[in-house]
Amino acid sequence: MARILHLTDLHFGFHRSALEAPLLARIAALRPDLVVVGGDITHRATPGQMRSARAFLDRIEAPMMLMPGNHDVPTWNPVARIFWPFAGFQRHFGPDLTPAARVGDVRVMALNSADPYVWQRGKIRDGEIGRVIGTIDPMGTNIVALHHPLQHLPRVDKVLARRATEALYRLEGAGVHVVLTGHLHRWAVDALLATGRHPRVLQVQTGTALCARVSDMRNEFVLLDIRGTELSLERHVAPMDREGFDAPEISRYSRASGVWRRV
Structure with a gap:
């Protein structure tokens, strides 16, 4: 069994500060084995925002792995953006931009x-x-985490990341079972699975954990509970008009047949 929490799009500097304590309390109560922080940790990548985000993350007791998003490179300093775009991120969040972790057979x-x-x-x-692909475990469950989605639903008006489609096909063919992404501030799992395009990869597009943009309507994160070929998603949602999280929305999936199905 592995309990992996996906936390993305915190946007420190433009975030709901009143939700910090409830979020930390909910994470502590869930006791994840690993917290995956999927980018856009800050809003404008300023030193002050990075320090605030680091102080928040330091209050999470579980092991963490972090990766940058498009908001985590300098916005107002074009020289830094061109020549050392990830220096601030690495200074505050660790030198490895592509970390890996193992929890049991995951x-x-x-x-x-x-x-x-x-x-x-x-x-x-x-x-x-x-x-x-060279580090995939052929006997376990393999998860890839990145900031940008590898597939968009028709309603999305943003452009896919370069080589996203190639990456998704190759990762699926090599044995990646789950892809965790953020960026869009929109939840999507079942709708992506229903397209039928990549039935062997469960794509979990998680919404923003703390961003204060009112049009998002909610903040959220998800806990993955993985037991062999079975997986449950606990989606924890905090509506914008409240300062706390609702009871989780739970959905269950199986890949025992070779492709993912909701059960």
């Missing part, structure tokens, strides 16, 4: 999809797909 591998030369659109770098 392997979690990160991709850095943030492109400092483009404001929103991400990219999958040369060699990154092959690097991940």
Whole structure:
């Protein structure tokens, strides 16, 4: 069994500060084995925002792995953005931009999809797909985490990250079972599975954990409880008009047949 919590799009500097304590309390109560922080940890990548985010993350007792999002590269300093875009992130959140972790028979591998030369659109770098494929555990459950989604639903008006489609096909073929993403501030799991395009990969697009943008309507995170070929998702939602989290919405999935099905 592995309990992996996906926390993404915190946007420190433009976040719901009143939700920090309830979020920390809910995470502590869930006692995850690993917390995956999926990028956009800050809103404008300023030193002050990074320090605030680091102080928040330091209050989480579980092991963590972090990767940058497009908001985690310098916004107002074009020289830094071009020549050392991830220096601030590495100073505050650790030197490894593509960390990996193992919980029991579950392997979690990160991709850095943030492109400092483009404001929103991400990219999958040369060699990154092959690097991940080379570390897949053929006997366990394999999870890839990155900031930008690898598939968009029709209602999404943003452009896919460069090489996203290639990455998804190759990762699925190599034995990746779950992909965790953020960026869109929208929850999507069943709708992606229903497209039928990638039935062997459960794509979990998680909404924003703390961003204060009113149009998002809610903050949220998800806990994955993985037991062999069975997986449950606990979606924890905090509506914008309340300062706490509702009871979790639980959905269960199985890949025992070779493809993912909701059960």
